[in-house]
Amino acid sequence: MKLKDKVAIVTGAASGMGKAIAELYASEGAKVIVSDLNLEGAEAVVKGITEKGGTAKAVQVNVAKQVDIDHMIDTAVSEYGTLDILVNNAGIMDGFEPVADILDERWDLIFDINTKGVMRAMRKALPIFLEKESGVIINTASTGGLNGAHAGATYGASKHAVIGLTKNTGYMYANKGIRCNAIAPGGVATNIASSMQNFNQFGMERTKAVQGVMPRIGQPEEIAQVALFLASDDSSFVNGTVITADGGWTAAF
Numbered sequence: 115m116k117l118k119d120k121v122a123i124v125t126g127a128a129s130g131m132g133k134a135i136a137e138l139y140a141s142e143g144a145k146v147i148v149s150d151l152n153l154e155g156a157e158a159v160v161k162g163i164t165e166k167g168g169t170a171k172a173v174q175v176n177v178a179k180q181v182d183i184d185h186m187i188d189t190a191v192s193e194y195g196t197l198d199i200l201v202n203n204a205g206i207m208d209g210f211e212p213v214a215d216i217l218d219e220r221w222d223l224i225f226d227i228n229t230k231g232v233m234r235a236m237r238k239a240l241p242i243f244l245e246k247e248s249g250v251i252i253n254t255a256s257t258g259g260l261n262g263a264h265a266g267a268t269y270g271a272s273k274h275a276v277i278g279l280t281k282n283t284g285y286m287y288a289n290k291g292i293r294c295n296a297i298a299p300g301g302v303a304t305n306i307a308s309s310m311q312n313f314n315q316f317g318m319e320r321t322k323a324v325q326g327v328m329p330r331i332g333q334p335e336e337i338a339q340v341a342l343f344l345a346s347d348d349s350s351f352v353n354g355t356v357i358t359a360d361g362g363w364t365a366a367f
Contacts, residue, residue, distance in 0.1 A: 116346040118143035126204030128155030130304030134334035140168030177231030208266035210317030228272035247291040255296040284354020300360025
């Protein structure tokens with residue numbers, strides 16, 4: 115029970131990596147707020163957790179809205195008394211557009227969800243963590259936040275920003291008992307592709323060679339194990355950094 119009596123929030127937890135993280139955290143003793151825009155999916159995850167003896171509550175959240183983020187964190191406190199672990203996992207993809215083909219509306223939406231939503235949740239959680247002088251933040255970045263050919267320009271820029279935010283936060287609050295790290299998954303079997311619209315043929319062609327050397331597709335449960343390590347005391351000296359989980363893909367570059 116590595117997370118016994120801890121209170122965790124996991125965004126984007128109705129499916130994929132978020133679902134796997136929420137389920138693993140609950141099995142390790144955490145009380146989990148299962149947050150997602152898809153409330154029906156989040157409730158299904160909660161049902162599975164509670165049937166196995168775990169504790170969880172579903173909350174419908176659009177991470178692009180501050181009011182939803184506030185409600186999510188306030189719910190954790192009102193239901194379980196505090197917050198110990200914040201996992202910012204929700205995100206959407208672009209359509210592999212290079213910079214010449216970016217639309218302002220799509221740029222704004224992706225940054226609102228992938229970057230501003232992460233910042234807002236961290237900003238809301240920090241006073242709780244500062245008061246108790248402890249807390250863990252885990253941000254789902256991407257190998258696209260470390261490299262230039264794993265997605266389009268907008269998604270890559272949004273995840274590069276998440277990594278910068280992670281590193282800055284880890285350093286700024288290091289002497290306050292707060293840790294902030296990121297996970298950079300490679301290709302993982304999730305439904306994030308459903309958020310992709312109108313694939314850009316030029317962008318897809320340019321990234322095809324890089325995609326072609328991916329050793330294999332990862333499973334959400336493999337990313338959840340990394341998230342458990344970062345949430346637990348096993349990683350007590352790990353702060354302000356990024357753990358790449360991609361099966362060795364980016365080791366080639």
